[in-house]
Amino acid sequence: MKFETSIQDIIPRTHDVTSFRFPRPKELQYKPGQYFFVTIKQDGKEISNPFSFSTSPTETDYIEFTKKLTDHEYSIALKATKIGDWAKIDAPYGKLTYEGEYPKIALLCGGIGITPFRSIIKNATDKNLNNKITLFYGCRTEEDIPFKTELEELSQKNNNLKIFIVLSQASPNWKGATGHITAEIIQKELPDFKDTTFYACGPPPMVKAMQGIIEKLGLPKEQLKLELFTGYP
Numbered sequence: 001m002k003f004e005t006s007i008q009d010i011i012p013r014t015h016d017v018t019s020f021r022f023p024r025p026k027e028l029q030y031k032p033g034q035y036f037f038v039t040i041k042q043d044g045k046e047i048s049n050p051f052s053f054s055t056s057p058t059e060t061d062y063i064e065f066t067k068k069l070t071d072h073e074y075s076i077a078l079k080a081t082k083i084g085d086w087a088k089i090d091a092p093y094g095k096l097t098y099e100g101e102y103p104k105i106a107l108l109c110g111g112i113g114i115t116p117f118r119s120i121i122k123n124a125t126d127k128n129l130n131n132k133i134t135l136f137y138g139c140r141t142e143e144d145i146p147f148k149t150e151l152e153e154l155s156q157k158n159n160n161l162k163i164f165i166v167l168s169q170a171s172p173n174w175k176g177a178t179g180h181i182t183a184e185i186i187q188k189e190l191p192d193f194k195d196t197t198f199y200a201c202g203p204p205p206m207v208k209a210m211q212g213i214i215e216k217l218g219l220p221k222e223q224l225k226l227e228l229f230t231g232y233p
Helices: 073-079 111-126 148-157 183-189 204-216
Strands: 002-006 009-012 017-023 035-042 045-052 062-068 086-093 104-110 132-139 161-167 197-201 224-226
Touching (some): 045 062, 045 073, 045 086, 045 111, 062 073, 062 111, 104 111, 104 204, 111 132, 111 148, 111 161, 148 161, 161 183, 183 204, 197 204, 204 224
Parallel strands (some): 104 132, 104 197, 132 161, 197 224
Antiparallel strands (some): 009 017, 017 062, 035 045, 035 086
């Protein structure tokens, strides 16, 4: 589905991560975990990029993507946008989806790779899915965790959801795990990992590292669901 729209809201998530919202047409149907293309204008020129939905299909009034803003062309253009600016949406795409197909899943991600998993977790919680979901989320510091408060609230609301955050540059006050997501951490926090279907999302190097973890755990590569697209400039 392709349609023209305008930016409805701009929401800072961290010091360098921002969410951009658009009104959701009633005709737009998508699955949690999918992505869409967003076209905006820079100096009169149209530029496009794919982004995961960071919203859930249960959120009917708007759709949203969330991006780490860098010095690349698309980020520079986004920094200059304001509420009401024109945009064009092409949606939905992608097969990295979850609507309860597996009884147990583990979501592996780093940084802005949280976006499709926020969609999956929110959808499962809103629909009261009786499926076990474990999120392993790697970030640099506590201040670099998008949706931190919301993830905590969702885990309190959903007894089947467990969130495990690992920080690579934690402050002395951080009481959680430090370092990086490893096979050893997964074995410790997820004793039934052999019966779990894994999903991975993040920058290509991070996804490659997750593939290595699955191999180290002795699991078949088919037990890891992933989808690579160039959505990180």
